[in-house]
Amino acid sequence: ENYWLYHLALLGKLQGTTARGFILLDLLGHRTESSRVDDNKSIVIVESFERRRGEFKIMIDRIKFLALVVLCGLTFPSVQAEDYQAANNYEGDDYIKYWTEYAILPKRCIVHNDVDVIVYSVFEKGYKQCADDPMGTYITPVGTFVNAYLQEVEQKNEDAGNDDYQSPYAAIYTDCTMVEKNNQKYYVKVGCTDGTSQSISVNIYKDNTCETRDTVNGSDDANIDASDLQLPFKQCQQCVNWVDRNDDNVDDQYYENREMNAPLCSNVWAYKETCNRKCQKMGLERRDGWNTSDKILLSILGVFGTGMLIAIVVMRRNMSTKDALLEEAAITAAGLQQGHVIAIFILVIVVITVFALLNLKNITWTLLLVMNTVLFGYLMKLTIDSGVSTGETVIGPDGTVIRRGDSDDDSSVESEIPEKHANNGTYDPDLPAKELPAIT
Numbered sequence: 001e002n003y004w005l006y007h008l009a010l011l012g013k014l015q016g017t018t019a020r021g022f023i024l025l026d027l028l029g030h031r032t033e034s035s036r037v038d039d040n041k042s043i044v045i046v047e048s049f050e051r052r053r054g055e056f057k058i059m060i061d062r063i064k065f066l067a068l069v070v071l072c073g074l075t076f077p078s079v080q081a082e083d084y085q086a087a088n089n090y091e092g093d094d095y096i097k098y099w100t101e102y103a104i105l106p107k108r109c110i111v112h113n114d115v116d117v118i119v120y121s122v123f124e125k126g127y128k129q130c131a132d133d134p135m136g137t138y139i140t141p142v143g144t145f146v147n148a149y150l151q152e153v154e155q156k157n158e159d160a161g162n163d164d165y166q167s168p169y170a171a172i173y174t175d176c177t178m179v180e181k182n183n184q185k186y187y188v189k190v191g192c193t194d195g196t197s198q199s200i201s202v203n204i205y206k207d208n209t210c211e212t213r214d215t216v217n218g219s220d221d222a223n224i225d226a227s228d229l230q231l232p233f234k235q236c237q238q239c240v241n242w243v244d245r246n247d248d249n250v251d252d253q254y255y256e257n258r259e260m261n262a263p264l265c266s267n268v269w270a271y272k273e274t275c276n277r278k279c280q281k282m283g284l285e286r287r288d289g290w291n292t293s294d295k296i297l298l299s300i301l302g303v304f305g306t307g308m309l310i311a312i313v314v315m316r317r318n319m320s321t322k323d324a325l326l327e328e329a330a331i332t333a334a335g336l337q338q339g340h341v342i343a344i345f346i347l348v349i350v351v352i353t354v355f356a357l358l359n360l361k362n363i364t365w366t367l368l369l370v371m372n373t374v375l376f377g378y379l380m381k382l383t384i385d386s387g388v389s390t391g392e393t394v395i396g397p398d399g400t401v402i403r404r405g406d407s408d409d410d411s412s413v414e415s416e417i418p419e420k421h422a423n424n425g426t427y428d429p430d431l432p433a434k435e436l437p438a439i440t
Contacts, residue, residue, distance in 0.1 A: 099240050110283035116141065118141075120268065121135075122265070126236075137280055142192065159241070170190075178208065190226065191220075205220075240259055242258070308375040
């Protein structure tokens with residue numbers, strides 16, 4: 001007992017602690033028994049233990065360092081690969097590295113599969129201002145699209161030197177956010193405005209994932225101002241916007257980074273989904289009604305057509321019997337009767353009226369112009385025919401129209417013929433009578 005107590009006290013004196021003494025006791029417990037160990041031998045044992053413990057610690061530190069290097073070597077490539085895949089999120093041939101020539105056209109906001117999304121088209125030739133055929137039509141969640149658009153706005157303000165620009169406060173609603181009002185908690189997130197597909201609102205939800213809508217009186221829109229979050233619907237947006245900069249003030253990677261990192265296009269492209277035909281038909285706005293200019297032009301064409309119709313009716317009543325018979329013969333030759341022509345005309349008027357009420361502008365304008373052209377042509381025909389029948393005009397042998405007044409000069413010329421030639425070709429009683437030869 002004195003032997004172990006002696007070494008414990010000696011170790012505690014050298015190290016200032018008893019913990020390491022217990023370790024040494026344990027080590028010495030596995031050694032062969034010896035009757036006595038002098039002080040010098042005990043000190044040598046302690047120094048040898050401390051030296052080996054130091055070497056062991058250095059070895060452990062080196063192992064830790066090597067393990068850390070190996071861990072970093074295994075982790076960094078995977079992290080880089082994940083970052084690369086997350087940044088691009090592309091599979092297949094739709095990877096776009098440079099966005100310089102591309103443009104995007106936000107079309108409308110719809111609810112697709114119970115998720116508020118933005119429908120947009122991407123164009124490969126942006127210089128055509130989205131007038132050519134798009135690469136495709138896609139959808140992206142409203143929150144993602146709005147957040148990407150706000151980044152685009154921030155970049156434009158930085159380019160303009162507007163250092164005081166700050167993102168609107170409503171930008172926090174691009175993610176599901178809890179708000180408390182009248183001691184009641186709500187969850188809100190940006191989405192489509194009820195009743196229109198061309199506006200963004202903040203919608204109310206019941207759960208913290210913003211999946212279950214909280215509808216009141218058929219609407220889930222909150223009374224939160226979202227005017228700063230509105231998107232440029234039906235406006236072509238260039239993916240890359242250039243500004244004049246001094247090349248001395250930018251680094252070599254500025255232009256390449258600008259082409260690769262298009263805030264709006266690259267972000268929405270990373271989360272895109274293809275919008276099929278059914279998706280593209282959703283949320284289509286009803287065609288705009290007749291505006292003031294359309295109504296004025298429609299009234300002018302209507303009055304013009306009505307006036308021509310009245311003139312045609314009057315001229316047909318004054319038409320000679322011969323012309324009327326000739327016209328009826330032409331109609332009969334075409335396999336029609338006069339009643340058929342009237343019925344077709346009334347049907348065309350009814351069809352034009354229906355299309356106008358349905359706000360189908362293009363077909364309404366087309367039918368109205370065709371009808372007025374036909375009426376004008378028929379009115380001109382009746383006018384010419386009536387002039388010929390009354391003797392006011394004469395159709396020449398080459399088909400030209402000659403007014404009867406043009407022959408007045410000829411009659412005046414005839415009146416100037418000498419009187420002695422006036423009876424040419426007539427019987428002159430002053431000539432001596434001659435006997436006619438007898439025929440035997």
